[in-house]
Amino acid sequence: MLEPDARADGPLRLALIGAPNCGKTSLFNALTGANQRVGNYSGVTVERKIGRTVTPAGEALMVIDLPGTYSLRARSPDEVVTRDVVLGRRKDVGQIDLLVVVADATHLRPGLRLAQELRACGIPILVVLNMIDIARHRGITIDAERLEHELGLPVVTSTAVRRGGMETLWARIDAMLGQGLPERGAMTWQEPTAAQLRTALRQADGLIARTVHKPVAPRSLTEKIDTVLLNPFFGPVFLLVLMFAMFQAVFAGAAPLMDAITVFVDWVSATVSAALPEGLLRGLIVDGAIAGVGSVIIFLPQILILFAFILILEDLGYMARAAFLMDRIMGHAGLHGRAFIPLLSSFACAVPGIMSARVIDDRRDRLTTILIAPLMTCSARIPVYTLLIGAFVPARSIGPGIGLQGLVMFGLFAAGVISALLVAFVSRLLLRRNEIAAPLMLDLPDYKIPQLRGVVLGLWQRARAFLRRAGTIIFYASVVVWVLSTFPFPPEGASEPAINYSFAAMIGHLLEPILSPIGFTWQICVALVPGMAAREVAVAGLSTVYAVSGGEAALGSTLAAHWPLATGVSLLVWYIFAPQCLSTLAVIKRETGTARWMWVTVVYMFGLAYVFSFIAYHLVRALGG
């Protein structure tokens, strides 16, 4: 017997393991009070997560959440994490004392099979049938006692996402710890062969036949919805209409909130101006910090509306369908079916997107996904796009409920996706010749009512990350741009605006020969340099440069007055492609293990940006813009 308090090295370690999407992270959050990301599709968790908690009886526990897996026979990097933790090979985690095998109560087969396989690890096991609420709702009854008896392992049920849904599990954990965990057995796990896996699945089926009663449901609601939404013709049309509606909502819904933030920023700016004497300090605060940070935070509403859509669709279970619908197109481009989730996460930010490419087992497939992830339109581009669209695209309606600005935004996102597919296609030709990409092995989850808490939490995390960036990198960059645009002072009796004599103008003029063929003014060149660090910084940079130049109007109208249309379009196109984000480049280096692929990304993305901006600029001019 291993007495819990006899342990020399800290609390008992409990690891959550199970097939993808069975609710491990939801259980982890419920057990530890953490707020890790959950989503209704496979492959949300790609790294081990550690939390601490105390059981109702007062035992301290360390809880480890793991990426979903069907077997310890690990194939992809996320599955390797799970295997290594379970086998005690990760130094940062140590030996696991209790394996909690999580099974989806509505679909027990993979969980039961995994529990059988894990016995060979010799670690005490507790089986949890999660999502018991959904099973009950569907009239599925499970004879947990008989299951426990036949399996020879303790079995409890839980509902991770409802208050009170964890009581049985807590009670059982305490009971097990109170008696002392069974002694560890010998570690005899070996990679199961395909034949062994098949036999084990048959055994699991036998067990299910004896202990689970499923009413002969005519057709589930999910199936009914899917006959329409996965229909080869109607499915893609619905997806397109939905995405289109999303961007319309982003523009229409954000306007009043953006106006409110603008009023607030103007008020802060006016109040500070009035309180400070004319001079450098006032310039630094008003034209530097407030103009820079203020110009970026007004885009928060758009980011939140877009992510409210994405989070709700994810939790509803629709995003997995979108992956299914895109699979054929992605396959033709040479992308692995599992690339969808990393690419989807990249709409928020390429950094987590690139990390979630770990769910892809084939190295070259993973590399292709990593290389194209930065082409997905991340939320840092939203301020840039919105600013330029607001300045150069009239807010006109071009049909019932269809605004031109929303349409252009949709087009920019689509351009990112299409160019990513094309780059994937080309890199497939370069990296390998003629293999056909693996088909999608994603299981389609049942539709679920989204959890309000999860959506609100997701939005809060986005907002916080955005504001943190505004308060740090964007703030510093605005101050730097202000300093560069203010010093040195113009010579005595200068006739031109003061900024024309500043360092900023010097830098801008230095870069101008390279960037003037694509229509960029020297002010854009000034904003692009700090904008290398992160994309929104360019907006702050432009705002500061024009504020120093004495611009009083809103940044959008200033740009519209100073730039030809062709320049605006060219800069929009530049932002579809240019790799202006140091964190993304750093994570590419880390995840691929070499600097080589980082440089490949830099070169190909700048190359595309320059070529397409050049074409766009000259095309618009030729058309008379």
Ligand SMILES: Nc1nc2c(ncn2[C@@H]2O[C@H](COP(=O)(O)OP(=O)(O)OP(=O)(O)O)[C@@H](O)[C@H]2O)c(=O)[nH]1
């Ligand atoms: N109704 C209900 N929904 C649940 C329950 N547990 C989890 N969910 C939902 O199931 C989905 C998947 O949950 P996750 O916790 O992300 O699953 P996971 O096992 O961590 O998934 P991976 O990390 O992808 O392996 C989410 O939409 C959850 O809200 C439950 O007990 N009842």
Ligand SMILES: [Mg+2]
């Ligand atoms: Mg998870």
